[in-house]
Amino acid sequence: MGNQPTHDELMQQIAALEEELKHQRQAYDEQTQTQSLLFSLIDSLPLNVFSKDKKGRFILANRQYCQTVAKSAEEILGRTDDDFHPPEMARKYRLDDRAVMDSRQVVALEEEHRTTCGTAMDVSVIKAPLYNRQREVTGVLGVFWDISQRKRTERALYESEKQFRELVDLLPQSIYEFSLDGRITFANQSALRTFGYTQEDLDAGLHIRDLLIEEDHERVRADIARSDDLRRRLGAEYTARHRDGRPFPVVTYTSPIRKDGRTVGIRGIAIDQTDIRNLEERLKIAQKMEAVGQLAGGVAHDLNNLLSPILGYAEILLDDLAPQDLNRPAIESIQEAGQKARDLVQQLLAFARKQPLKITTIDLNHVVSGFEKLLRRSIREDILITIDLTEIPALIRADAGQIEQVIMNLAVNAQDSMPKGGRLTLETAVIDLDESYAHEHPGLTPGRHAMLSLSDTGQGIPHAHRDRIFDPFFTTKERDKGTGLGLSTVYGIVKQHHGDIWLYSEPDQGTTFKIFFPAANGHAEPIAARQNDRQANRGAETIMVVEDNTMLRDMAQKILERHGYRVLIAGSGDECLQRLTTHDGPVHLLLTDVVMPAMNGRELYARLAPLRPDLKVLYMSGYTDNVILHHGVLEAGIDFIQKPFSVQGLASKIRMILDKNA
Known part of the structure; x- marks a missing residue:
């Protein structure tokens, strides 16, 4: 029967097989336990861990x-990136994975990751190839973690x-930094422009000595040497040197x-003092001129006060x-002599004037006549409208619509003041305003x-209301009968056109508004000045x-x-205020000196104007015009006569x- 194993040999082989199976089962259990432990460890990590096979699953x-x-x-598991991400992102992930497997290298990178919900996040990724026991690449292992906060911080810092x-x-200003050896490490654009260098020059290497004259080199070296002793140095002056x-x-x-804890360099600000030095020089000159002007003004004031009674008397x-009087030559x-002294004083100082801007060319006559039909339809029939237009063109620079608005507002205001009917008269005129009138009306020339x-x-308009007649929302009409914006609108339009508006009114005597606009081109012949009659x-x-001067x-x-x-x-x-308190009659004009003790002429008129709205004022002074302006008088709208x-x-x-306007 051949070499058949004996019973004992069979039993021994079975026992050996059982032992081998036991060892294999034990090794498998240990491997399973290890894998379970590894998987548990991986699963508990706060990092995102994944792996894919060679097909990307x-x-x-x-x-x-x-x-x-x-x-x-x-x-x-079992799915690919195509199942979770947009095509472009899935393709990028596949290419990254393939590069890792082909190179057999561990790769670290930072990229944007989108979750399956579409949420974007910045991540740091490490990918490594996976091997089998034969050292064949079977896939890729990846780990990534969220770095969005760090990226946000980096972007915010950037x-x-x-x-x-x-x-x-x-x-x-010039902002700069330099090391302790004097090498400039940073300079802003202003510094480069101020000193005449470029960023390329800075990158090539600039030293603090290049920016200063030679005489200041030793001083700046000493300042750098003792920089440890100074927390901050203010106002050090140097003479800089431009590249040229x-x-x-x-x-x-x-x-x-x-x-x-140690000083490694110096940072600072350098300010070019060229303009400041020039301004200082100009200021010195201006102060000198101002002192001369003040002296001249004082001399003019005193001399003119002395010359006024001499020339006047x-x-x-x-x-x-009589012409034949023997004393006449001496008085002449x-x-x-007084006139020559006056002329000398007036030559000490002078002043300049500015021309106002003008606005669009229209004929005021055409605006009024063209608006007449609408005006007559808008105003009650019991009011007679009379229009008197000048025979010559009244050309102004203005907006016709705004001028029509002025006419309508004033006409409606007039209508409301004539509940039982009356007369409304519109007039135009072309007149020549002298310099005195221009001073009295802001914006006019x-x-x-x-x-x-x-x-x-x-x-008519009560005296108590005249000071507020152009105030916005001021009205004496019944509730819901007016907004109080009609006259304030008129005032604003007139001022926009560099014009002026004056009110003349007496209770039960009617009201007149006169508005003056600059002529458009000034080609008309000037009206002859009044003769000295x-x-x-x-x-x-x-x-x-x-x-205050008795003489x-x-x-x-x-x-x-x-x-x-x-x-x-x-x-x-004060004496004027006391006198007018007890004076019951009218006072038509205030003739006042400008500079007086305690209360100047401007302040006096400001006190009187509310009490006497019709009071006109003429300022007089021995100062020159610039000095008067210093005292707040020669503004537009001021009448002034120079002494003597x-x-x-x-x-x-x-x-x-x-x-004027009487």
């Missing part, structure tokens, strides 16, 4: 990975640094750059003397003007004279009384002011 996804992609392990650098480059060799002054503000005496000599006037025969300069109005006060009183005026006098602002004035000069000026 997921064969491992730990708990953290499942949470990140919001999928269960059952939904992930943006902050970028913003800081942009701001530093925008600064007009031109020196210029700078002032520097520096502080040490410290690292690990000389003129009065000459008016009273006094007058001539001397010369040709077009006037628009609207007058009614209504109830002595009779025309006379009057019977009441004038309040306020002058001037007495002379002004004498001049005005000789021309028929009633004159009240006061030596100060002549008898007829004062008389005609006063007559002109009293007749």
Whole structure:
């Protein structure tokens, strides 16, 4: 029967097989236990762990990975990236995996990852190839973690640094840093421009010595050497050197750059002082000129106060003397000498004027006539409308629609003041405004003007309301009968056109609004100036004279009384207020000195104007115009007469002011 194993041999072989199976089972259990432990460890990691086979199918996804992609392990395993991500991203992941398997290298990278829900996150990824026992690549193992917060911090830091650098480059001052050996490590764009260098020059290497004249080299070395002793140095002055060799002054503000408790460099700001030095020189000149101006103004004031009675009384005496009087030549000599002294004083200082801007060419006559039909339809029939247009073109620079708005607002206002009917008169005129009138009206200049006037025969405007008549929302009408914006709109439009508006009204005597606009081109012939007619300069109005100089006060009183005026006098602002408190009659004009003790002329008129709204004012002073401006007087809308004035000069000026808009 051949060599058949014996029973004992069979039993031994079976026992050996059983032992081998036991060892294999034990090894398998140990391997299974190890794998279970490994999987448990991987599953408990806070990192996202996954693995894929060579076809890109997921064969491992730990708990953290499942949470990140919001999928269960059952939904992930056996699937590919195409099942979870957009095509472009899935393709990128496949190419990355293939590169890792082909190179057999561990790869670390940072990239954007999108979850299956579409949420984007920045991740840091490590990928490594997987091998079998034969060292064949069977797939890829990957680990990634969320670095979004770090990336946000890095981006914020980058943006902050970028913003800081942009701001530093925008600064007009030179910002710089240099090491302790003097090598410049940073300079903003202003520094490069100021010193004439480029960024390429800085990158190639610049030393602090290149930016200073040779005489300051030793001083800056000493300043660097003792930088440890100074936390901050303010206002150090050096003479800088431009790249072209031109020196210029700078002032520097520096502080040490410290690292690990020791100074490693200097940072600072350098400010070019060229303009400041030039301004300082100009300021010195201006201060010098101002001192001269103040001196000249004071001299002019004193001399003119002295010359005023000399010239005034000389003129009065000459008016009273017969042509053949033997004393006449002597008095004429006094007058001539005084006039020469006056001319000398007036030459000490001068002033300049500005021309206002103008606005669009229309004929005021055409606007009124073209608007007439609409106006007649808008106004009640019991109001008679009369239109009187000038025969010559009244050209102005304006917006026709706005002018029509002015006419309509004033016409409606007039209608409301005539509940029982009346007359509304519109007039235009072309007039020539002199320099005095221009000073009295802000925005106006001397010369040709077009006037628009609207007058009614209504109830008039109470004195108490006149100061507020152009205030927005001020109205005396019943509730819901008006907004209080009509006249304020008129005022705003007129001012926009560099014009002025004046109100004339008395209770039960009607109201007149006169509006003046600059002529468009000034080609018209100027109206002939009034001749110096002595009779025309006379009057019977009441004038309040306020002058702290007794001789001037007495002379002004004498001049005005000789021309028929009633004159009240006061030596100060307080005395004037006291006198007018007890004076019941009208006062038509205030003739006041500008500079007086305690209360100046401007302040006095400001106190009187609310009490006497019709009061006109003429300022007089021995100061030159610039000095008067310093005292706040020569603004637009101010009438002023320079001392010393002549008898007829004062008389005609006063007559002109009293007749203006009368």
